Amino acid sequence: MFETPITVVGNIVNNPFRQRVGDQEVIRFRMASNSRRRTPEGEWEAGNSLFVSVSCWGRLVTGVGASLVKGDSVIVVGQVYTSEYDDREGVRRSSVEVRATAVGPDLSRCVARIETLRRSDTASTVDAPEEAESGDHGDDVGADPADLGDAAGTEALPLTA
Incomplete structure (x- = not known):
């Protein structure tokens, strides 16, 4: 009833580990959110850090377990x-x-390929396009993001970690 919502952006500091709690599974990891600030001289210096433990239940177990490892940049909502x-x-x-309701990669600091998990009951009632089923999303899959341009022909910005 009086839950406190939060969004934390940071890095995973340990490998996520899976546990069984009763008849459910949970994946847990710790993350750090570090701030930086610019000094009057224009240099960057480390600011405060927040370390939180994150627990992922339900459908998050599959996605987090298959996708994330120590060092990954993530956004956690919960x-x-x-x-x-x-x-x-x-x-x-x-x-x-934090009991997570959503976890995803921080796309300002990484590149990710998305694979949508389909429920068996939904897949039988909804016809997905043939290319979505085959996983073929065009010639740019796996390409270097710096080589990709948008529809207007402009170059993509280089990614930095």
Whole structure:
């Protein structure tokens, strides 16, 4: 009822790991969101960092498990909360956690190829175009993004990490 929505942009800092909780699966990972700021001299310096644990349930398990690894730039949308626990020495600790509702690559810092997962019940009632079923999306699939232009013939901007 009083969930706190949040969007976090950052990098995955450990390899996502899959767990079974009861009869469900969950994928968890930690991510860091780092800020930078420009000094009066015009140089960039590191700012504050936010580290959060992310849990992905349901349909996110398949996509995150097949797509993301340590170091990937991601955008995570979900509800944030504080988890409290006792560590091995019995000291009370807390951590910021996000239960993700959406996770995706940060396309300002990477290039991604999209594969749509189709439900078996939806696939039988909706006729998909032949090229979508075959995975053939034109000659530019797998091409260097710097070599691709838009429909007007302008060059694509080079990507930086």
